[in-house]
């Protein structure tokens with residue numbers, strides 16, 4: 001029995017020394033010192049010993065137990081420390097690492113263009129006013145000299161809410177609201193959303209945006225309108241851009257004009273040089289490729305005309321002034337309505353209206 005004890009002590013000591021984790025130590029402890037462990041089994045065997053040997057063996061067993069316990073404890077402490085160190089190392093945070101990236105937001109290109117449009121007119125002394133998108137027929141049509149059954153109503157495919165209420169088809173009702181509530185001089189712009197029952201395509205959307213302008217004072221002339229829009233075009237698009245007025249008709253203006261701007265894409269030429277791609281080399285700038293000469297293609301932006309229609313305008317029809325309570329003998333004024341989408345496409349040379357509505361971040365974040 002003594003031999004077995006010694007052998008066991010040696011073997012368990014060896015196992016403790018070789019243990020690599022505190023969990024392994026626990027297994028060793030249970031197997032050696034536990035209630036059903038080896039030492040207990042040896043103690044039970046003591047009954048077979050002659051009585052005079054029992055005290056000595058009992059003492060030996062206790063010594064072995066104490067020695068193993070002490071060794072287990074020491075090893076346990078060492079391993080626990082190591083495990084803690086390893087855990088801390090694994091959980092360590094490098095505070096010098098950059099944090100998670102947060103992308104900066106960007107304005108929608110249409111908002112950037114609109115802000116520029118508004119800035120130009122505010123710089124000329126205009127005030128920004130807004131009106132409702134769900135509008136009375138009265139303001140959207142009647143006060144603008146478009147009575148019921150007037151053919152001009154068909155030209156604007158109107159969404160009717162009921163007989164007297166529509167989704168405004170243009171921003172012009174805001175003009176009417178301003179003229180009926182204010183006295184001249186009036187100088188306002190009215191940006192906002194408008195609705196028309198149009199099929200969506202590259203240039204149409206049932207919901208789009210306009211910016212209305214209205215000036216009423218004494219001695220306002222068509223020359224003022226032209227000068228204002230020329231200056232707007234210059235500030236919005238740069239020096240080379242010109243305006244072109246074409247006679248047109250709106251019930252609420254007389255005379256009326258449709259106004260075109262020089263196409264920014266082809267600089268008014270109507271054609272673009274077609275690169276001789278076979279001669280182009282990697283890394284060449286677009287301008288260098290164009291310099292290679294060759295054929296031209298018709299400009300798709302302006303369909304080869306060199307001009308892009310951007311707004312309707314005219315002198316406020318005296319009938320409208322009168323209906324709105326402004327004396328047409330004393331006052332005159334001009335009005336214009338421009339498409340915000342159209343301005344945005346022009347400003348950034350964007351080929352299709354849909355890009356503005358798809359909310360593709362790869363597209364949107366290009367504009368700051």
Ligand code: PHE
Pocket residue numbers: 169170171172212250253311312313314335336337338
């Ligand atoms: N309201 C017109 C439209 O939407 C544009 C316009 C505004 C024309 C002001 C003349 C004067 O087509």
